[in-house]
Amino acid sequence: MATQVDKVLSWLAQNEGAGVDRLLEWLRIASISTDAKYAGDCKRAAEWAAGHMRQSGLEVEVLPTGPAEKPGHPVVLGHAPGSAAYRGPHVLFYGHYDVQPVDPVELWDSPPFEPVIREAAAGGVPGRRVVGRGAVDDKGQVMTFLEALRGYKEVTGAVAGGVKMTVLLEGEEESGSVHLDDFIRANKGRLQACDVCLISDTGMLGRGKPAITYGVRGLAYTQITLHGPDQDLHSGLWGGRVYNPILALTHILAQMHDGENRVTIPGFYDGVPGVDARERRAWEGLNMSAAESLAGIGLPAGADWGEKGYSAVEREWARPTAEINGIWGGYTGAGAKTVIPSHASAKVSFRLVGDQQPGRVAGLFFEWLKARTPAGFRWELTDLHGGYPATLPIDSVHMEAAGRALKRASGVDAAMIKSGGSIPVAGTLKRELGMSTIFMGFGLDDDRVHSPNEKFEIECFRLGCRSHALFIDELLALQQVP
Ligand code: BES
Ligand code: MN
Ligand code: MN
Secondary structure, three states, rough: OOOOOHHHHHHHHOHHHHHHHHHHHHHHHEOOOOOOOOOHHHHHHHHHHHHHHHHHOOOEEEEEEOOOOOOOOOOEEEEEOOOOOOOOOOOEEEEOEEEEEOOOOHHHHOOOOOEEEEOOOOOOOOOOOOOOOOOOHHHHHHHHHHHHHHHHHHHHOOOOOOHOOOEEEEOHHHHHOHHHHHHHHHHHHHHHOOOOOEEEEEEEEEEOOOOEEEOOOEEEEEEEEEOOOOOOOOOOHHHHHHHHHHHHHHHHOOEEEEEOOOOOOOOOOOOOOOOOOHHHHHOOOOOOOHHHHHOOOOOOOHHHHOOOOOOOOHHHOOOOOOEEEEEOOOOOOOOOOOEEEEEEEEEEEEEOOOOOOOOHHHHHHHHHHHHOOOOOEEEEEEEEEEEEEEEEEOOOOHHHHHHHHHHHHOOOOOOEEOOOOOOHHHHHHHHHOOOOEEEEEOOOOOOOOOOOOOEEHHHHHHHHHHHHHHHHHHHHHOOOOO
């Protein structure tokens, strides 16, 4: 006799087309959180998700964030009370409905908010995919969870299959989750009832290689401007007489790394643990090829670059970095203009690990810059946002349940991986509520996250739906609150 979860899995298979259509509808809403122009779309995307969740029987609220005079994007908060008999953990599912900006828009093969289902390009990897902004980050992945909830409701009539669950969908993840910490603190009473957080916003080890991510890096993101003369100058009359702010800024930023590509800012490495020997061996066993990854971005093996003494995977998962994300100043229009600009700017960010703290790292960087101020110049320094790193225990009952769900969904053992990316909520939940997170994600390395032609393969969507359905089944089998 087919068990309950078998019936849910068949429902998901039969309704996959409808589920993908629902995803396409959500993707048509341009919920770009960083640009105030799209505030209305962010609200619509939140309401859309709330509607979907209500159809699965959840009690849902769309709650404002931030101060009333300058509101942030809303949070969608859903609740499934769990059946009277349920004794397993109360899971908090977190996802984000906001997306990154679409530029450069001319590089998209189809408009970013007119999502399409496309076959793979000739000669490329096979597999139908959904192409559009947010396809994999994160609407598509959130949908795999929401469709599993829908399947349980349709098949069993029980909300979330009888599991006790809270769903929190954020609309500011891509712009630094600036109002989330306050929201979590303000709603501590409700959220601290949850035992563990589940997030589907990461990647797999590869096609057909499901993975659980047990750590993400933190982030400190800054914007800096170096002001020099009080006006733009003719570079013929002034060249050779004043320090060009662009030149000064690039000279200074060029000192951020030493000859071994280590960050030179004093105190930067405080709280950075060494790479654990057991982890190092486990990662070697994953047989990841740095050369293959580089080939995927059009570079030869010789282009491998980074902190000396660490492999590529160690540098991505276990070491902090400093990056320049943007730099501008002076004349950038068509043709030539001989100018020494009055100022120059850059966006500089740091990926963090271990006990590094975003606010402290931004502060160290600013002190380091001030110590290098050219005579008569001044800095304008802004700490834009940050997120703490998070490393999670891999031997919890929840993590093991997720591992079994992935194995049942795919037929293969889930790899335990980390990610170099950042998902600020995990650190906040840890610090504010002592809550751990399980990252069970379904993206692929070549999904073009944040880039033109972002995609989510149907195969990955299917695995996500199945894995979430089976995770619920595993929770139902865990009849003890840990
Ligand atoms: N989902 C990503 C992070 C991610 C991607 C983790 C792939 C693991 C694998 C998330 O939406 C993201 O883009 N985070 C930002 C941080 C945020 C504070 C802007 C990041 O990592 O840059
Ligand atoms: Mn994301
Ligand atoms: Mn993202």
